[in-house]
Amino acid sequence: MKTAGSAVTAAIVVICAGLPLRAGADIGDHVTFSGFGTVGAVRTNTDDAEFGRDRQLGGATKSLDFQVDSDIGLQLSARANSWLSATVQGLAVKRDDEDPRLEAEWAFVKVGPVAGLALRVGRMALPTFVVSDSRNVGFANTWLRAPNEVYGLAMLRRMDGADLTYGHAFGPVRLTATVLAGDSELRALGTDYDANKVRGANVQLQLGAVAVRAGKVISDVYVTDANPRERYAFTGYGITYDKGNVIAQAEYVQRRADFYYNLVAANGWYTMGGYRFGAFTPYAIYSSTRPRSSSDYLPLQTMYPLISYQQKTVALGLRWDAASFADVKFQVERANTDGGPGISFSSPDAPAAALRFAVPVSKPVNVISVAVDFVF
């Protein structure tokens, strides 16, 4: 298993080394080929559990791991005229299985006949976070990795459906509002379920250096014939500040369910700050997540593991803009799960699939990561 994954990682590195590093390549007048990638290595100070991101199964231990952060995305954009375009993006990354997999991450047709209005139909990311859309594009983000306490909470990340976006500037304030509908699927405790009737909305306001956003995504998840419409809800609020050399960002998210409230409900938040010194941007992130329980719902915690547990992380990192098409990042962090399974840790060898993310981590874990991001 690990060898196959390493082979894919090595292939990614070889492909990247051979590709011409320009900002996208035009194929004729209407088609552009572009891509992005990250080569990253992670190591922790424990073998008790494996450290990953975004609910990856398995990851870094005292042995160096290249699959947590490495990825490669290839994108083809076609533009028929000023109001009709199509985009397909294939992304090879380790997802919730043990090995990296290539999937179509985006595949949509975009129609924008009226100024300020755009309709997309196809496969697209759900706007669950401030950087949902570009979470996998290392080059587009200051941090080496989005904090798992927030970004690891989402159980729905992508859907097949449609979204409608309206954008307009009201004087110095820019408003962007999106509504969406579609279908998806989610994995909980090792089993996949259909997430039907995914719907949501996202609103962003931008004024000068400050942008605020609020969004909600809900879905009726088909759990069993007896519970065919389990309500999953994910709400997120975010604020970003980017002026001169100062960057700051904070998000607060809530994940909820109905019948399975006491297994699913959790909150998460983080604050991040950074300062640009020329080509170097040091940054710091504090993140925290905590499950919630309510006596209004059945206490299921004695029967099943929770989807995620409490965890706090302090991270310090540095981004170096080494070239116009690439950056290098270092990040050190300490994750404290208070003796529980946390949210960043898993064990592929757990006795049952449902227990893979329920392995206790007895002591705080130190993680050290390095990554090179590039675009072409």
Place this chain on the structure above:
Amino acid sequence: MKTFNRLAVAGAMILAVAVARADMVVVVSASSAVKQLTKDQVSGIFLGEATDFPGGGKAEPVDQDSGAARDEFYTKVTGRSAAQIKAYWAKQSFSGKGTPPKSVSGDDEMKKAIAANPNAIGYLEKSRVDASVRTVFAP
């Protein structure tokens, strides 16, 4: 004394070139209906936030290839460095939100591209402005 004079003249010439390079203006075609734009309006068009001019009509921004002129334009109009603009467009294009403007190489190519298209908007050195283009913003 002679060496000092030579150095002073050389220094003044370098400074003169540097100062002359700094006079960059934003222009549209002479056949465009657009008369004047604010810094925020120009920034919105070049960052893909606005696809039309404030008074109406499609806006088609034209960039210059990587270099001093481009960096200066983005710093003066958007406040962002070349690396930040690159990261911004990576975020936009890899989430299907938009693509960066087409780019041409140098002031001459820019003037030709602008003059030929009533929807185009671009930037070039102030001294290159002639009857085929109109200045709509001077930083």
